[in-house]
Amino acid sequence: MLGSALVPSSTHEEMRKIPNNGNLRMTKVAYLLGLFVCLFIYVAYIKWHWASATQAFLGIPEAATGARRGQQALSPPGPAAHGPEVAYGIMFDAGSTGTRVHVFQFSRQPGETPTLTHETFKALKPGLSAYADDVEKSAPGIQELLDVAKQDIPFDFWKATPLVLKATAGLRLLPGEKAQKLLRKVKEVFEASPFLVGDDCVSIMNGTDEGVSAWITVNFLTGGLKTPGRGSVGMLDLGGGSTQITFLPRLEGTLQTSPPSFLTSLQVFNRTYRLYSYSYLGLGLMSARLAVLGGEEGKPAEDGQELVSPCLSAGFRGEWEHAEVTYRIAGQEAAGSLYQLCARRVSEILRNKVHRTEEVKDVEFYAFSYYYDLAANVGLIDAEKGGSLVVEDFEIAAKYVCRTAETRPPPSPFLCLDLTYVSLLLQELGFPGDKVLKLTRKIDNVETSWALGATFHYIDSLSRHKSPAS
Numbered sequence: 001m002l003g004s005a006l007v008p009s010s011t012h013e014e015m016r017k018i019p020n021n022g023n024l025r026m027t028k029v030a031y032l033l034g035l036f037v038c039l040f041i042y043v044a045y046i047k048w049h050w051a052s053a054t055q056a057f058l059g060i061p062e063a064a065t066g067a068r069r070g071q072q073a074l075s076p077p078g079p080a081a082h083g084p085e086v087a088y089g090i091m092f093d094a095g096s097t098g099t100r101v102h103v104f105q106f107s108r109q110p111g112e113t114p115t116l117t118h119e120t121f122k123a124l125k126p127g128l129s130a131y132a133d134d135v136e137k138s139a140p141g142i143q144e145l146l147d148v149a150k151q152d153i154p155f156d157f158w159k160a161t162p163l164v165l166k167a168t169a170g171l172r173l174l175p176g177e178k179a180q181k182l183l184r185k186v187k188e189v190f191e192a193s194p195f196l197v198g199d200d201c202v203s204i205m206n207g208t209d210e211g212v213s214a215w216i217t218v219n220f221l222t223g224g225l226k227t228p229g230r231g232s233v234g235m236l237d238l239g240g241g242s243t244q245i246t247f248l249p250r251l252e253g254t255l256q257t258s259p260p261s262f263l264t265s266l267q268v269f270n271r272t273y274r275l276y277s278y279s280y281l282g283l284g285l286m287s288a289r290l291a292v293l294g295g296e297e298g299k300p301a302e303d304g305q306e307l308v309s310p311c312l313s314a315g316f317r318g319e320w321e322h323a324e325v326t327y328r329i330a331g332q333e334a335a336g337s338l339y340q341l342c343a344r345r346v347s348e349i350l351r352n353k354v355h356r357t358e359e360v361k362d363v364e365f366y367a368f369s370y371y372y373d374l375a376a377n378v379g380l381i382d383a384e385k386g387g388s389l390v391v392e393d394f395e396i397a398a399k400y401v402c403r404t405a406e407t408r409p410p411p412s413p414f415l416c417l418d419l420t421y422v423s424l425l426l427q428e429l430g431f432p433g434d435k436v437l438k439l440t441r442k443i444d445n446v447e448t449s450w451a452l453g454a455t456f457h458y459i460d461s462l463s464r465h466k467s468p469a470s
């Protein structure tokens with residue numbers, strides 16, 4: 001406008017053509033430049049977003065994950081350009097007494113061991129197996145825990161974040177078809193979620209994987225996996241339905257004398273470990289209570305009969321619900337010490353069930369779950385911070401609680417039974433009375449459960465699946 005007003009009319013026409021041509025060219029250049037910038041931003045965004053979210057851990061072939069069709073196509077090949085990559089993983093622990101979600105945030109420099117940067121945890125009761133006869137009722141709890149993950153993970157990462165549920169003893173102990181129905185329901189809920197789900201996103205984990213995964217967790221958190229020279233620690237987990245022991249044997253004798261089903265090979269973070277690991281199904285604390293009471297898993301007592309036990313105070317009468325069955329229970333009127341009578345009964349239950357290894361005496365052990373809860377319950381450790389104790393402390397506490405229960409009802413009718421059981425279980429496993437155990441619920445603010453180890457193992461196996469092709 002300003003130009004044309006100043007130009008004389010004779011030359012106006014000609015002069016106009018030039019700026020017009022210039023405008024046209026300028027427009028084309030600007031258009032192309034704009035297009036190029038948009039394309040660049042788009043490519044950079046896609047590359048950054050998907051590379052950072054998926055590539056290091058999760059940008060794996062569809063065959064390896066069985067990932068939902070279409071999602072892998074969004075994941076571009078090639079690693080992220082620079083800096084640590086951030087990724088998330090969601091692990092559901094469907095335990096026999098509760099379902100828990102663990103949302104892990106990882107960061108990793110390309111080619112290095114991932115670092116755990118954050119965990120969000122939430123637990124719900126009861127366990128999935130409580131819905132065996134009405135699977136629809138299991139959905140709201142799963143949804144509630146999924147909402148925790150949604151709130152925790154940035155929206156842009158949802159599609160690239162793997163979602164996995166592994167069930168333990170509760171579902172192992174259910175009849176196969178009932179367990180499968182529950183798993184199908186959970187899978188349905190998972191598939192309707194915005195997260196990355198594979199064909200194998202929902203399963204029953206085998207006992208050895210459970211023990212080995214918890215071993216990975218504790219050794220990752222105590223530093224033994226990152227710094228191999230540092231030595232490893234053993235782990236003891238006492239769940240409701242099953243209990244695990246896992247450690248890395250140093251003595252050739254342990255490898256030679258252990259039955260093959262107690263030894264397993266683990267590959268993680270470029271190293272191979274030959275571990276001693278075993279899960280005792282039915283020897284979790286709740287299953288052990290039922291066995292001590294003389295009941296059968298999943299079956300109400302005939303004609304509503306009372307289960308009478310020498311591990312309950314004489315004169316005690318009550319009800320106990322386990323795996324959706326309510327049992328009538330009562331203490332036994334008997335002469336003699338409650339502890340001794342109970343210990344005899346517990347020994348019968350444990351007889352010939354547990355494999356003993358000498359080497360456990362020399363390995364540093366961490367103990368979780370009901371070992372922790374019980375020790376905290378009777379003040380052997382701080383309920384918040386955890387702590388250390390010697391194995392014999394459980395026996396001393398058992399004797400004290402049982403003796404007190406002879407004259408007045410204990411705060412929990414099962415405390416005498418539970419402490420006696422834990423004390424004898426540890427002895428059966430080969431732990432001497434003076435053996436120190438470390439009891440932890442969290443290390444560095446992360447739950448000491450199999451969930452982290454299982455997530456690491458999953459991520460690690462994916463990158464191993466990936467590496468031969470890349």
Ligand SMILES: O=c1[nH]cnc2c1ncn2[C@@H]1O[C@H](COP(=O)(O)OP(=O)(O)O)[C@@H](O)[C@H]1O
Pocket residue numbers: 093094095096097098100127168169170238239240241242243284369370373441447448449
């Ligand atoms: O991630 C966790 N953080 C804290 N405690 C846990 C976690 N997972 C399991 N537990 C504890 O484990 C015990 C119950 O075991 P669970 O329900 O997992 O049985 P299971 O392992 O035999 O299936 C309880 O003491 C519960 O508090």
Ligand SMILES: [Ca+2]
Pocket residue numbers: 095096168239240369
């Ligand atoms: Ca458990």
